[in-house]
Amino acid sequence: MFSRIMVANRGEIALRIIRACREMGIETVAICSKSDKDAMYLKQADITVCVGPSEAEGSYLNIPSIISAAEITDIEAIHPGYGFLSEVSHFAEVCESSKIVFIGPKSDVLKKLGDKTEARKIAQACKVPVVPGSESVIKSQQQALDVAHKIGYPVIIKASSGGGGRGMRVAHNDISLVNSLAIAQREAESAFKDPSIYIEKYIEDTRHVEVQIFGDNYGNIIHLGERDCTLQRKHQKLIEESPSPAISERLREEICKAAIKIAKAVNYTNAGTVEFLVNKAGDFYFIEVNTRLQVEHPVTEMVTGIDLVKQQIRIASGERMNIKQKRVRPRGVAIECRINAEDPNNGFRPQPGKITFYNPPGGRGVRVDSHVHAGYQVPPYYDSMISKLIVHQKTREEAIACMKRALGEYVIEGIKTTIPLNLELIAHSQFASGNINTNFVENLLLKNQHS
Template structure:
């Protein structure tokens, strides 16, 4: 493997290119017309335009990416996450073109890309499942009967769903028919597939995921868990590793189950098996993501592994260089996704120009980003600016470093999730580890950040008043000492 084309943009494209460069592998950037001046374009050894700004005219066009590979002589493609990273048809196109896809097989993507076929694969290894239906269900009367047997509240889910689309919570039998029709309609409009199934609704779930790696020699390991329960609109905002609630026994059992899920589809590359955890710490299979996750840095921090390099080595046919028993958790890591969003306005995107952009630095701080001061956040893509990651010897140190890093992160021109991140980390529920996926709904209300800012402003005003008072006292005491050291130094440095 001599040259990798990165079929993505922004921070993940840069992150992949940096690992490839360390391995002595050349890189090719692809870009839309909106990304012509992007950092990943400037960083790559070569760059090629693949179309207009909208992603369906550029980054989502597999044939354009294949052509770019042929033009530049790239022999492998890394899809990053999003866009074509879990597209089985694209994976087949790459293989047919004689190129290497740095990712799993099309067959694994296909099975795990549908929640029902994923459940069927996992069931072959007796993986715990939330009670519900194992098949798509379209008959309302039959669905009602099954829902009554499982017990309310019920969750109706789209088989091809993701991001909370095609999902409805039903609290009573009389609501069921209407909610099922709405779920089917949304599933058709979002995914072109109206298949739905039902599950018992876990009222206070935690979202726990296990990172797995599999090679082409049958070796599969897990790299422990990530806690991903702080979400908005069913999408993660803060992740940490390890989870603060898992016992060593539960961690080992979840890891074993994740490896078995990967084994059920002969998985190769990096993947993530997601579970929900109920109040009694019982865990149930949710789905598998057949790609690199946004939050992979926290796993890298606690294991010391570079997951992109591992992906590349696996794609080259190399065997994993370690066994499960050789892997261990060291320290604690937290990631905050820095989005161009207004948390006070239901996290709506806030597109604009980065008038100020200065990243935090120092021990235990990592920033994965794809922007610099003066750049605009394009309206065409996901509004994530950066991933802010902190690492510490324990959870408290990682939290303290994250709070310090948030304070040092200087962004103006747009609203971001930085202040929201501070709100979460300072909240008693997060600090104690006693939280679930309803954190935002339970604790975050319009005005929450305003109140925090008012408190901070009051403290700052008091501090400033005290400083001014002390300064006046010092000035009075030294009024006759015009040649004091303080005065001389002040004149010297003015």
């Protein structure tokens, strides 16, 4: 087992990893930018190193600076969390060449699955259904039009090297496709340093279902069930739950088997998530593999009782996975709401600023993953998520009731947040019935604007 790990991230996920390490008796080195250097969560780490300015490009994305800090502090492994460098194969390669263990998949796997067009080919080779689309990255406007005409509108433009809704645009005709291409490429370049994009058929009225997978260095690969991430805004998840309330046991088994097939095809190690779209008829289509820990990993932890971060660390240290597939038996229902520092009534504009009052909810089955507190200054440089509220109850009805109560207790003053929107979504009759799709939030917001 490792004796000292670097946490190459910030905020909620950095604190989450530090806590897991402390419970395992592992020392931690936390990196930070200048704007984060006084953050209270850093006091939980054994060593803190400032690696650059406030902007992520010079700090949390600065590979030379992070590696220099790693060498100075004599760490054995780096946990990248999610976002930033967590899916960058070059960073994993640099770690490997520096004799530092990257807590995640091997660099060659990151490279294969990080290219979404290559990931599609792997899925097709495994006979897993994929959404119709381009077979390679789009290199010209004419190629994009040819693909769209072949598969039919609407289509969706996606960044080849990323996710999280960045570099994604839906087009319903030639004009919107041409106009959206350059925008998507600029977003992809800005977010992932790679302007490559590809095109898929945009399947409407679908659910977003993903499978949590784990693999060790000895060829053992399992799944930990699925999560339903259908409630999204601009392809960014807002609310996640496990298990999915809208798929049958037969479909659940088929999707999980498909995820394992893809993972085995690349000898996957550590944590990952295989994502699918499911239509009304019960057909499912592979989208992509997120080669890292997910933001929504707590819902899987709650229903399985497995600490995913500790499991990641054990696998990376060379331990054989001690979880057998037949013993993975999810219990109850877990729901997670992402709390973002945004103003939903003003185009979801980010809300940097000082939190003047902070009162998180509690009670049986309630979990809050957050690094903020009264007096915390939300910086303008990073993702706007400041907290995750998770509940776990015996039934879905009880979980929804618990989440309503917890959201009602959650008070954050000084800035605007998405707590009111989350409460509206959780309390909506269509969410309770499970009758939703990936366009539900956008349609609801549009309806609210005109009412």
